[in-house]
Amino acid sequence: MSSPPEATGESADAPQQQEEAFECGVTPQANGHVDDYSILDHHREVRKEVEVQPLVGPVEPLDGLENEYADNPSFLPKIRALKKQYGGIRRVCKDGCCFYRSYLYGLFEWLLRHRSQIDEYINLITESRKQLEAAGYTESTVDDFYDEFLDQLKLLRESATGPSELETTFQDAGVSNSLVVYARFLTGTHLKLHAPEFEPFLTTHASIHQYVQTEVDPMWVEAEHVQIIALTSVLKVPVRIQYIDASDTAEPAPLTFPEGCGADEEAIHLLYRPGHYDVIYTKTTDNQEGGKMADGDGQQATNGRQA
Amino acid sequence: MKFQKRIEKEFEALRGGTVPHVKLDNDTTSHAQQRIWTVTIEGAESTLYEGEVFKLRFRFPDKYPLESPEVMFVEKPPVHPHIYTNGHICLSILYEAWSPALTVSAVCLSILSMLSSCTKKEHPPDNDKYVLQSSTQSPKSTSWMFHDDRV
Numbered sequence: 001m002s003s004p005p006e007a008t009g010e011s012a013d014a015p016q017q018q019e020e021a022f023e024c025g026v027t028p029q030a031n032g033h034v035d036d037y038s039i040l041d042h043h044r045e046v047r048k049e050v051e052v053q054p055l056v057g058p059v060e061p062l063d064g065l066e067n068e069y070a071d072n073p074s075f076l077p078k079i080r081a082l083k084k085q086y087g088g089i090r091r092v093c094k095d096g097c098c099f100y101r102s103y104l105y106g107l108f109e110w111l112l113r114h115r116s117q118i119d120e121y122i123n124l125i126t127e128s129r130k131q132l133e134a135a136g137y138t139e140s141t142v143d144d145f146y147d148e149f150l151d152q153l154k155l156l157r158e159s160a161t162g163p164s165e166l167e168t169t170f171q172d173a174g175v176s177n178s179l180v181v182y183a184r185f186l187t188g189t190h191l192k193l194h195a196p197e198f199e200p201f202l203t204t205h206a207s208i209h210q211y212v213q214t215e216v217d218p219m220w221v222e223a224e225h226v227q228i229i230a231l232t233s234v235l236k237v238p239v240r241i242q243y244i245d246a247s248d249t250a251e252p253a254p255l256t257f258p259e260g261c262g263a264d265e266e267a268i269h270l271l272y273r274p275g276h277y278d279v280i281y282t283k284t285t286d287n288q289e290g291g292k293m294a295d296g297d298g299q300q301a302t303n304g305r306q307a
Numbered sequence: 308m309k310f311q312k313r314i315e316k317e318f319e320a321l322r323g324g325t326v327p328h329v330k331l332d333n334d335t336t337s338h339a340q341q342r343i344w345t346v347t348i349e350g351a352e353s354t355l356y357e358g359e360v361f362k363l364r365f366r367f368p369d370k371y372p373l374e375s376p377e378v379m380f381v382e383k384p385p386v387h388p389h390i391y392t393n394g395h396i397c398l399s400i401l402y403e404a405w406s407p408a409l410t411v412s413a414v415c416l417s418i419l420s421m422l423s424s425c426t427k428k429e430h431p432p433d434n435d436k437y438v439l440q441s442s443t444q445s446p447k448s449t450s451w452m453f454h455d456d457r458v
Contacts, residue, residue: 140316141372141408177373181407188408217406219373 055177056105056170057091059281065089075273078244078252082271086242088281089271096220098277099228099270100180100187103239105170106268106279109163110237111156113266118157125149128186128234135189142185148178181219183231188212190230198226222275225257232257240267245274310372317411321346329415332362342367345381348415354423361385363418364394365411375405377445378414386428389421393438395446397431399453402446 062083069075090105092098111118125146132142152169155161161169170176191198195208205211215221223231232239238261242252256267271280321331332345344365350356361384366377378401380394389397400409400417431437441449 137408138410140313140320141410143316144310144313145407173370181373185408213406214404217408218404219407220403 053091053093054171055093055095055101055173056167056279058167059088059090062086062089062280072246074246074248075244077250081251082242082244082280085282086269086271086280087283090279090281092278094276096222097177097180099223100183100231101170101176102270102277102279103228103231103235103268104179104183105166106239106270107235107237108152108156108161108166108170110266110268111153112163112166115157118153122150122153122157124235125153125182128189131193132185132189135192137185137189145178145182145185148175149182152179177219183235184216184219186234187223187227187231188216190234191216191226194230198230201226228257229259238267239270241270241272241277242280243272313372314367318344320410320412326412326415328419329412344411346411346415348419348422350385351419351423355425355428356385356422359385363415365414372407372409375401375447376411376414377447378418379446385422386430387422387425388427388429388431391431391434391437391441393442395437395441395449397451397453399451402449402451404453 062079066076066079066083069079090102092102092105111121129142129146132146133139152161152175155169170179191208191212198211199208202208202211205214211226215224216227228239228241238256238258240254240256242254244252252271261267269280269282271278318331320326321329324330328349328351330347332347344367346363346365348361348363350359350361362381364377364379364381368374368376379396380390384390384392384394391397396418398417398421400406400414437449
């Protein structure tokens, strides 16, 4: 899972923490809990695992996913149903940023297929800066991330980043994480500037401001539906998420954000398994993207990575 | 460092002395590039810490501000239920709730706010056990349990 476990944004767990005997500090073993120092060692192990996983991987066939759940009869039918519609999966690091990183990857690929709209996106990001300031993000904290986002869009426009370079771009932690930070700021800004729309949905936070501070701004906290609605409202390209879990349904449950966008609109497709998002590719996209997939395979070979 | 520009801006903001009760220590003032800053904070008026001056050490990792700075009190830490006698501070924004939207100034203001809201000067209840096990480690290595300190 994302690391460390406390940072996964599972706000439902918060009441449990408040029952601890100490307001602050480590939980003492004498109190009947697992010693936090040993939990810490486990966190380090998990962290190491996450650190060796690339931020984004190559496109792989869905067979791998099927093998992963070979012993899990509740997931298997949904994965098989998924295989009828989808031909590939691009695994994204389980570091708590997976929604943002997956969506951004999908967005950049979408822009490569709709090159005429890149300028519009450059304008959108340029304009967003004032909004961020209006929402209370200070200039000094925003600048580096804003510059990086804009630079990467310009590289797309100038064809310096093509489909085959995109993977390398998103594997560069400095670039990839800067894009994620800016997406988090865009999300937080939208939530703060539309607080009355979102406040009724808060359950464990007193205000949108507090929600953004604890669930959106911190780097390794996973996104919930609220963030997905906000970010897709800002960046506009719809996302279709296929949910699969251990329920006894035979089909994945799809949801599209923002709600109400046309089913025929070309969306970014993501797969959600409890706690994690990856990018998935429809068979039609694969066909349209013959060149892209071939490029991806080529790159994969030169990098010596295995699917 | 990728975010050098950011660090320099933060440095200038602090050096300008625009943040009340917070200033850069003399040994830091000429080196924006250095990775360790000492910042002094002064207890606010009408609080238990009025007039007391404390030193905070900020150590910036390569990945700052994607990762939090390591922040701890040096020399004589305040006596406070969330501050250990080895200088470690139990404040979520220094660890898992850190965000690149925060700055050195914002961290200092949170710590000041934590001091200002204190009603009784006392050490954390598990101070001795914690200090014994963690005194040589970075506070960032600790697995903290947070309660109500999201200030």
